Amino acid sequence: MFADQSKKKPRKNKLKLWIAVVALLFIVIAGGLSFYVKSALEPVDQNNKKAINVYIKEGSSLSKIAAKLKEQHLIKNEKVFIFYAKFKHASRFQAGNFQLNQAMEPTEIIDKLTNASNVPAFKLVIPEGKQLSQIAEIIAKQTNYSEQEVMKKLDSKQFISKLKHKYPNLITGEILTKKVKHPLEGYLYPATYPFHDPNTTLETIIETMIKPTAHLADKYKSQMKHKKLSVHKTLTMASLIEEEATEKVDRHKISSVFYNRLRKKMPLQTDPTVLYAMGKHKSRVVYKDLKVDSPYNTYKNAGIPPGPISNAGETAWEAALNPDKTEYIYFLAKKNGEVVFTKTFKEHSKAKEKYITNNQNH
Template sequence: MTQTIEGSKKRRKKPILLYLFIIVLVIIAISIISFKKFVDNQLQPMAVENIKEIQIVIPKGTSSNGIAKILKDNNLIRNDLIFSLFAKYEKMDGKFKAGKYVLNNGMTQEEIMRKLVAGGVEKDSVTFTIPEGFELKQIAERLSEMGLVDKNSFLELTSKVSNFSSEFDFLKDVPEELSLEGYLYPDTYEVYTDVSEKDIVKKMLSRFDSLYTDELKAKAEELDLDINQVIALASIIEREGRVDSEREIISGVFHNRIKVGMALQSCATVQYILGERKPVLSTEDTLIDSPYNTYINQGLPPGPIASPGIRSIEAAVNPADVDYKFFVFNEDETGTHTFSVTYDEHKKAKNRIQNKR
């Protein structure tokens, strides 16, 4: 009887052990499948559209792990650990070469690895700087003087937003009839000497895209402004302001004028129409028939009048809480303005400044 009971217990144990074994196998299989999906996802390109060229430098003596970190920091790969493990699996580990590389965020990890094994490209590079407040024509002139672009080709290329709106989402909200005025971000850039006009434009647009953040977009929406209005206002602030501490106040003045239906009366917009930066405008100048003339038209001009820097862009969506509706340049080395609430105060400020001349 005892043997029968023990035999029965052993028979019951066998199915239980079998079930446990099957469950363990299922868990292992699910884990393997999940891990494979995770790895496959991490090996995918960073982008499938809006693909951008990215230049990197791999210093001599950099380990595979170090190279993986450089790639991760430049948004060329998703996971540096997976890249290092994949390099070992593909037997490319230790074969990567130092040098300069031009890669893009649409490349797979395998494509990047093969580039790194083949070696970098040695090209002469040059640095150029575009100051804040430059207009398209000034940008074209500077780049032309450096031998980087054909001035007329560059201006033709940048004359239509539609030439690049398919590659940059933010341009889809800019009226098609406008040029890229205001959207080529003023900064210092390094490019190869054989770079094309289009590559330079894309590089500058990419810089703008990286700086026009979701936070700025949210601020603009709160003020019921689209991107074109923000950059148009920012470009006026850029041209009118001379010190960073006043940019938000100048923005506040323009916002106040727009709210009460006053013309902005910005000299910078008339200077843009004239094609020269006259220090003093005549009455005739302020009456020029142009949609960009903010002396005779209410509200913002149709588009930007120059390339604003990030401080002016931030100021455009963060106007100071002030009552001012007027300002006049103090005409001294401080670069500051005198701000006024009423026109009478403004006239007194202008007279005081003129008497100091």
């Protein structure tokens, strides 16, 4: 007997229909998925090239990086970004601070994050001869910390105690005497400091600046011992040299003047100590300023001040420990920055008349 063909045809047609429907659904879904992925891989805003700082922590996973980018509106979809990064075999994502923008496609973002093109979140440029109050101002301008917060932390006994425990050869009891105006004055080394984490703590910022000073304390340990100087006294002398030095003067000669005066039990009579005592920044010290009542005033007090009056570079450190052998007792700076050294008060008075008084009268 033969099978009934009329019954088989409807079944075949029905199967073909289902296949067609499934195929159509697949095309629709694939097309939709393709459109979805394509859309997710487009820039968030191709017209917005405003830089956005993104900080990637050390050891961040791809999923955490994607979450950070989505949070800062730099990608449209986290999962698609992760899939795409894996598809591109992207690896070795760098830690640090990166400048990205919403006009970037994910492929550009991945290139940036994997090619060590990170930039500092902020940078602190600390010149030589800066006081703590001035350094606090620099920090405040580059971070979210106020000058008051910075100074409060710098003078914090609790914080200083931690530093003393961590750097026992550098931070000693000398900085905590009543006569010292600010315990950490002179201890923040002049240099350029890049910070990649925009949320760097104030303690980390300060400690980063203290580390080079600790390094110098170790480097010159034997010389300080030979000269019978503590780190604190070396820093103090270096700060006086730094404050009096100009670009056209040999710091070792200035150092020799200070040591010669100390040997003769003469007051150092250096103007920057008067200004520090007054808490002012002036181009010129007048006679009445010399009367300020302060242990830092080297016109009224013999010896060196109770502590540094500013920070100092390594050249000033080296000069403080290796003064030239001279008989100079006086020096004064000419208008062009050159410094005149003299051995007697009579010579000093003549130089003052020639280079200072005469210039003021013209």
